[in-house]
Structures are given as C-alpha cells and as structure tokens.
Amino acid sequence: MNKSKSIFLYNYSFLSLLNLIKKLIQNKIVPNDIKNYDYQANLFDNTINLKVPEDEKVINDIINHFGVNILNIMFKVFLSNEQYKELIIYYFWLYSIKYKNKVVYMRNLKVVNKALKISKYVGKEAHRLKGFLRFSELENNVLYAEMAPENNIIIFLSMHFKKRLKNEFWIIKDVKRGILSVYNKKDYFFINENEYKLLTKNVSNEEKNIRNLWKTFYKNISINERKNIRCQMNFMPKKYWQYITEMRDDNEENYK
Amino acid sequence: MVIEMELIEKLAILADGAKYDASCSSSGSRRISKNTFGNTSFSGICHSFSSDGRCISLLKILMTNCCMFDCKYCLNRKSNDIKRAIFTPEEVCKITINFYKRNYIEGLFLSSGIIKSPDYTMELMIETIELLRKKYHFGGYIHAKAIPKCSEYLLKKLGFLVDRLSANIELPTDEGLKLLAPNKNSSNVNKIMNYINNNKSKKFVPAGQSTQMIIGATKETDLDVMKKSEFMYNKYKLKRVFYSAYVPVNKDKLLPTIKIPPLTRENRLYQADWLLRFYNFKVEDILDKKNPNFNLLLDPKADWALRNLNEFPKEVNTCSYQDLLKIPGVGIVSAKRIIKSRNLFNITFKDLKKMGIVLKRAKYFLTCNGRYFMDINFFKSSFIEKNLILEDKKNITENIEQLTLFNE
Structure with a gap:
C-alpha cells in the first residue's frame, strides 16, 4: 500500500491557491495537504506541483456561485496563522458547493465552524490593530509604524490608513513577516524588507514631546479607584504592548 | 521648552x-x-x-x-x-x-x-x-x-x-x-x-446624542434610574445612556461615605440598559416597587427568567426569535444564528456551543429536540439559581468585598 502523502504546492498567493483548489475539485482529487513552495517535504511526502495558471476568473466564480461573503471568509483564513489553512479552505469550498451562501449557518460541520472561527479571529485582530497601531513621525515627515500581529493583516490596515491618512506619507512594517506597506499619497504597495531600505529611522524633533504628552494623558485619564488590570489586558493583550507607545518604558523606546 | x-x-x-x-x-x-x-x-x-x-x-x-x-x-x-x-x-x-x-x-x-x-x-x-x-x-x-x-x-x-x-x-x-x-x-x-x-x-449631530447618570451618590433606586433611561430613550431617541459609578472625590456631608465605587451595580444597570434597547424588555418586566433594585448576584436577564420560570424551558428548534432573546446566555447574534441554522439541521447542545451560546447559563432554560440537559425534575428555580450563582462564584468573591464596603 502506498503510504506516502500527496501534498499539492501553490505559488504563495491567494490567487494561486484558489486556482489549485479549483483544479483539484474539478478533477475530484482529495489532497492530504496543500502547502506553498516553502514547504519542507519529508521522506514520506509526495509533493506535486500542478503549475496551475493564476487566472483571476476564479474570484468571480466564487462570488457568482457562493457570494462575496464566502470569498471574504476564504481570504481571511488564507491570511491566518493556521497550520492547515489551505486544507480548511479546500473543505470549506467543498461544503460551499453543497450549501452555497448558507454554508455559514452550518456550524455543526467541524471544518465550517473552524473556518468561520479563524476568519472572525483574523478580522478581529485587523480591527484591533486599526486602534493599536502607533505611528512615529520621522525627521523626513514620514509616519512609520511597526507591528507584530498573529495574522497577516497588513492589507486591512493599508486600506484603512489609505483613507484615513491619505495626505501623509506612511509606512507600516510587519516585523514578524518582514513585509512593509509603503504609501506614497496615492496608493500603497507591499515590499519585502530586504528589498527596501528606510532613508532614515530618526524621529522628528517634535516626536518625543508628543509621546510625552500622550503618556501624560494616558496616565491621567485612568481612574485609580476603578483599577482593573485584568480587564485592561483582556481588551489589550500583552502581546501587542511592545509596539504601543504608552505601554513602553521610556528607556526601551525603539527607533529613537 | x-x-x-x-x-x-x-x-x-x-x-x-x-x-x-x-x-x-x-x-x-x-x-x-x-x-x-x-x-x-x-x-x-x-x-x-x-x-x-x-x-x-x-x-x-x-x-x-x-x-x-x-x-x-x-x-x-x-x-x-x-x-x-x-x-x-x-x-x-x-x-x-x-x-x-x-x-x-x-x-x-x-x-x-x-x-x-x-x-x-x-x-x-x-x-x-x-x-x-x-x-x-x-x-x-x-x-x-x-x-x-x-x-x-x-x-x-x-x-x-x-x-x-x-x-x-x-x-x-x-x-x-x-x-x-x-x-x-x-x-x-x-x-x-x-x-x-x-x-x-x-x-447635524450625525452620531446622535447620549447622556450620563451618576450611580450611588444619592438614594435613588435602580428603578428610578431605569425609568429615567427608558423615558429618555423614548422621548429623545438617545443613542446611549451611560452609567457612572460614583467615585468619592470630595468630602461632603451630603455625599455617601464609600471607599469603592459601586461597580457591580453599574454593571447591572448596563446589562439592563441592553435589555431595554436590544431585547425588547420593558423596565416593569425587570424591576417593580417591591423589587426596586437589581439582584447583585445575578444578571437582570437570569434574574427575570428565574422569576418567570413558567415561560421556560424554551425549545430552541421551534420557539420564536423573540423567545430566543429571552433565554439567558443567548444574545442577538446567536439568536439570529439559531433561526438561520435550524432551517438546515436539527440543533443539538453540541451545536449550540459552536454557535456562541453561553451554555453554562443557557442550558437551564432550554431544550434541544425536547430534551433537557439533565433530569427535568431538577428544573426548579431554587436549583437553577444556586447553580448559576456557583458558576459565577469566581466573580462573586471579588464583588462581595466591594459590596460590603459599599454598604458600610
């Protein structure tokens, strides 16, 4: 008996993954796993690269057949940190064929429930970071922010700040993934940290004063008689504190 | 500088x-x-x-x-x-x-x-x-x-x-x-x-208006507070009424002498406020002259459900949306999910958990396909109340300290 696992490979992108899954479903192939090109195969793996062309038509297919909501769920699962996210999207797709847009009410199915949970978690983290992200003003007037989210949510933040800070130059860096989103007052683009060098990391003259004003406000707005650190940490988990101005000690401020 | x-x-x-x-x-x-x-x-x-x-x-x-x-x-x-x-x-x-x-x-x-x-x-x-x-x-x-x-x-x-x-x-x-x-x-x-x-x-004021009441600085009951809120929501279409537990910042013989703000009471008022705005409750459903203040040990919905146990248990697979909203532990989102999902399959206790229902509260007040989660003979107000309070015990031990100080 053949014990090797068939693992199908795709070219990193969401589009590539969707085209691969479409192909697998059309040919009634049930994969043991789906991974991107970085996957380190072990002895028993049988890695298969179908080299499916990246056709944008697949996006419309999904929207037309299942609705835009289903596409959004798949996209958010894709951006998550989940180990088997590709396989979850594959099975979620299969159930979407059966239940169409009503698949989101089929929480009794394990995979569907999982996909919905992951999608919600990714959306929640994106929403949280719209609040928790902190820009510093660099000496060349660029606003610069670093973050280390669990999920790859830089695209949601970029869309948000493109609208909000449309007349500023800004750069957001996902430190965990080494990706930067660079906005030039017209549009943002994503670039690998190895391919982009910041002109300066020195902050503007005003930056320190403004940070001190903010820290003063932060301290004074709290009501001591109501102190509730557990509640604070529930809403603003400690894992984010490193990049939140008011939660850092003055002497550990990065990018001076 | x-x-x-x-x-x-x-x-x-x-x-x-x-x-x-x-x-x-x-x-x-x-x-x-x-x-x-x-x-x-x-x-x-x-x-x-x-x-x-x-x-x-x-x-x-x-x-x-x-x-x-x-x-x-x-x-x-x-x-x-x-x-x-x-x-x-x-x-x-x-x-x-x-x-x-x-x-x-x-x-x-x-x-x-x-x-x-x-x-x-x-x-x-x-x-x-x-x-x-x-x-x-x-x-x-x-x-x-x-x-x-x-x-x-x-x-x-x-x-x-x-x-x-x-x-x-x-x-x-x-x-x-x-x-x-x-x-x-x-x-x-x-x-x-x-x-x-x-x-x-x-x-003009696109996000609407709100207001605030201080809680615990005067002798007014929760009934007074909620009546006022209900009145303002109806008459002025307020977006929110905020409740602010009185924090003793000044000394004055007209002010109560408390050390810790009445946070549990504040929390109960917010919970009741939600019941008014989103769950179609009226003030007279949850408070009356005989009981003008909220039970600090139980949330207003659970407290109401226990006093109206004859309306329960509700069958999740058939009862109306309005009835679902009355079940403690079932929120707006989960009630909507139940309605959509039960057209597609029969809901079991296991499914409820996946749908985000707070089962540790809800299970006492509902049935799935006619089944209660335990022997139906235990469907008694005293038993449920005791268990609900036990489930919250962790919170309560903290709150008791505040309560005793508040009542000094």
Whole structure:
C-alpha cells in the first residue's frame, strides 16, 4: 500500500491557491495537504506541483456561485496563522458547493465552524490593530509604524490608513513577516524588507514631546479607584504592548 | 521648552478633570475623508485601554476646569482648592492633530467647566472646534458637551461641527439634583436633548446624542434610574445612556461615605440598559416597587427568567426569535444564528456551543429536540439559581468585598 502523502504546492498567493483548489475539485482529487513552495517535504511526502495558471476568473466564480461573503471568509483564513489553512479552505469550498451562501449557518460541520472561527479571529485582530497601531513621525515627515500581529493583516490596515491618512506619507512594517506597506499619497504597495531600505529611522524633533504628552494623558485619564488590570489586558493583550507607545518604558523606546 | 512644560501640565490637569465622564464611544458617524485630514469609522475604534480597563478612543479633555458651579460630587466644583487651567483653541488643535496623526486617538471629546457664563463657555468650545474643522480640516470624530442654559443659536452652530453632542442629566430625579447640584436642573438638560432630537440630520449631530447618570451618590433606586433611561430613550431617541459609578472625590456631608465605587451595580444597570434597547424588555418586566433594585448576584436577564420560570424551558428548534432573546446566555447574534441554522439541521447542545451560546447559563432554560440537559425534575428555580450563582462564584468573591464596603 502506498503510504506516502500527496501534498499539492501553490505559488504563495491567494490567487494561486484558489486556482489549485479549483483544479483539484474539478478533477475530484482529495489532497492530504496543500502547502506553498516553502514547504519542507519529508521522506514520506509526495509533493506535486500542478503549475496551475493564476487566472483571476476564479474570484468571480466564487462570488457568482457562493457570494462575496464566502470569498471574504476564504481570504481571511488564507491570511491566518493556521497550520492547515489551505486544507480548511479546500473543505470549506467543498461544503460551499453543497450549501452555497448558507454554508455559514452550518456550524455543526467541524471544518465550517473552524473556518468561520479563524476568519472572525483574523478580522478581529485587523480591527484591533486599526486602534493599536502607533505611528512615529520621522525627521523626513514620514509616519512609520511597526507591528507584530498573529495574522497577516497588513492589507486591512493599508486600506484603512489609505483613507484615513491619505495626505501623509506612511509606512507600516510587519516585523514578524518582514513585509512593509509603503504609501506614497496615492496608493500603497507591499515590499519585502530586504528589498527596501528606510532613508532614515530618526524621529522628528517634535516626536518625543508628543509621546510625552500622550503618556501624560494616558496616565491621567485612568481612574485609580476603578483599577482593573485584568480587564485592561483582556481588551489589550500583552502581546501587542511592545509596539504601543504608552505601554513602553521610556528607556526601551525603539527607533529613537 | 517652558511652553512645552506648561502644555503637558495643562493636559494632565484637564484630562484628570474630564475622566469621570464614562462616554468614549466613537461610533455611529460616516465622515468620509475627501479633502480632510482623517475620517471616522462607523463601528468606532478603541485605541487603547487605561489601567481601569476602560476604552480610550477619544482625546477626552476639558476646555477648562474653572467652574462657576458647585456640584457636590464633582472634582472641578468651585469650592475645591485645586489647580486650574485653561487651554487655548490652538493648543487643543495641536494636541488633537498630533495624536490623531500618530493613531493614538479616533478624535476629540471636548467638555468644559462653566467659565464666566454658559454662552461664553460654548463660544470658547465652538471657536476651538471650528478651528479644528476649518483651519486644520480635521475629519475625525468629535464629541462635544453642550453646556446647559446656553443660547439655542450656539447649540445649532456646535451641532453642525460635531459628530455627537451630549448633555449630562447627572441624576435621575430633581430631588437628587437639588441636593447635590443646586445650580443644575433637569429642564435645562431636557431642553438641549429636545433641540438635538428635533434637528438631528446627516449634517447635524450625525452620531446622535447620549447622556450620563451618576450611580450611588444619592438614594435613588435602580428603578428610578431605569425609568429615567427608558423615558429618555423614548422621548429623545438617545443613542446611549451611560452609567457612572460614583467615585468619592470630595468630602461632603451630603455625599455617601464609600471607599469603592459601586461597580457591580453599574454593571447591572448596563446589562439592563441592553435589555431595554436590544431585547425588547420593558423596565416593569425587570424591576417593580417591591423589587426596586437589581439582584447583585445575578444578571437582570437570569434574574427575570428565574422569576418567570413558567415561560421556560424554551425549545430552541421551534420557539420564536423573540423567545430566543429571552433565554439567558443567548444574545442577538446567536439568536439570529439559531433561526438561520435550524432551517438546515436539527440543533443539538453540541451545536449550540459552536454557535456562541453561553451554555453554562443557557442550558437551564432550554431544550434541544425536547430534551433537557439533565433530569427535568431538577428544573426548579431554587436549583437553577444556586447553580448559576456557583458558576459565577469566581466573580462573586471579588464583588462581595466591594459590596460590603459599599454598604458600610
């Protein structure tokens, strides 16, 4: 008996993954796993690269057949940190064929429930970071922010700040993934940290004063008689504190 | 450098004076950035959480903490010997713009002590907000306090500049106000609420109005408080009523001597407020003259359900949406999910958990396909009450300490 696992490979992108899954479903192939090109195969793996062309038509297919909501769920699962996210999207797709847009009410199915949970978690983290992200003003007037989210949510933040800070130059860096989103007052683009060098990391003259004003406000707005650190940490988990101005000690401020 | 020192001290004083206002919501407005600096997010965004666990969304400050009034409970009252400060409009703009740019805040919440006269104070606030909107083209969220007894034309002007406008009723009855806030009376606040409600539009106070009541500074019952809320929600279409547990900042023989704010009571009022706004409850369903205060050991919905146990258990696979909402542990979102899902399959206890129902509360009040989660002979008020309280035991041990102090 053949014990090797068939693992199908795709070219990193969401589009590539969707085209691969479409192909697998059309040919009634049930994969043991789906991974991107970085996957380190072990002895028993049988890695298969179908080299499916990246056709944008697949996006419309999904929207037309299942609705835009289903596409959004798949996209958010894709951006998550989940180990088997590709396989979850594959099975979620299969159930979407059966239940169409009503698949989101089929929480009794394990995979569907999982996909919905992951999608919600990714959306929640994106929403949280719209609040928790902190820009510093660099000496060349660029606003610069670093973050280390669990999920790859830089695209949601970029869309948000493109609208909000449309007349500023800004750069957001996902430190965990080494990706930067660079906005030039017209549009943002994503670039690998190895391919982009910041002109300066020195902050503007005003930056320190403004940070001190903010820290003063932060301290004074709290009501001591109501102190509730557990509640604070529930809403603003400690894992984010490193990049939140008011939660850092003055002497550990990065990018001076 | 000296100027910076002054500004930081002002900010410390004027944030300190503003912090007892509970509202920090930044939702309900769709201000789209065209040529402006910044926009608003309809759902609102929390930017930070202070060490008391409250959300920080707006730069919540006073224009000045100088005040002509002498409200007994207020830190900024005339008779208090504290440091006083006043911002210039430019200073407020500078801080707001710089905080917003760095994504510290969603916008500004400007309130004020009453200096010289209500109209003078309003004019100062309007000058500041106008500068922010017109010179700095600020498109972020602005919440302003309306000053009671101000002229109507100023209210009108301010309303077109801000997203939310609010006036605090402070205490639920006129007797309470007379006792603790002799310079205030409810008819002045009602006048403001009425004006805002009659003129609300997409351009005028688009995010609606809210108000606040202080809890535990006077003898009023929860029934008094909730009756007042219900009245204001119906009459003035308020977006929110905030409840602020009384924090003893002043010593006065008219004020209660408590050490810790009545936080559990505040929490119960918020829970009941939700029941009024989203769950179609009426005040008389949950409180009456015989029981004018909430049970501090149980949330209002569970408490209501136990007193009306004859309406339960509800069958999740067949009962109406309104009935689902009555089940403790079932919220709006999960009730909607149940309705959609049960058309597709028969819901079991296991599924309920996946759908986000808080089973440790809900299980006592429902059946799945005719089955109760345990022997139906245990479906008794005393048994359920005991178990619900046991489930919450962890919270309760903390709260008991507060309760005993509160009752001193």
